[in-house]
Amino acid sequence: MVRLSVAVAGIVLLLGVVALVRASRMNRRSIERDGLSRFRDALRGRYPELLLAHVYGYLAERHGTQQPHVHVSPSDDLRRVYGLVDLDLEDAVLVIADRAGARLPRAKELDALKTGVRSVEDLLRFLEPYVRPDVVRE
Structure with a gap:
């Protein structure tokens, strides 16, 4: 009888550990997808x-993934974290604007990227006027 009780207790403990590990993995996956x-x-x-979704999608791709589980922070440095410098940053702006169905910035407007866009939030601030409904796509 004691052996049976110990065996049952061992099995229950083992099942509890397995359930805890599975729950932990599911929670981690959920958090990752929540980026x-x-x-x-x-x-x-x-x-x-719309702008938030497209900027996030582009930066997640740039980070090397196609699924929405990358942590993107508004304060992320575009150069250091995503490797977006000069022409790469211009390309990013054009791709994001195009995907969002926004008016594409002109060459003169893209010059402002060099001095004013360093972080993810700067990128959003730069792109925001182009995705407003009152701006007609040319």
Whole structure:
């Protein structure tokens, strides 16, 4: 009887550990997939949802993944974290604007990138006027 009780207790303990490990893995995957949601929550109301989704998607691709589980912070340095410098940054702006169906910035407007766009939030601030509904795509 005692042996049976010890065996049952061991099995219950083992099942509990397995359940805990599985729950931990599921929670970690859920948190990883939540990157886009966290990015949107950090900036909600300050920029259009469409812009947030496209900037996040581009930076997640740039980070080397196609799934929305990369942590993107508004304060991330575009040069250091994503390797976006000079022409790469111009390309990023043009690709994001095109994907969002926005008016593409002109060459003269892109010159402002060199001095004013360093962080993810700077990028959003730069792109925001181009995705407003009142700006007609040319």
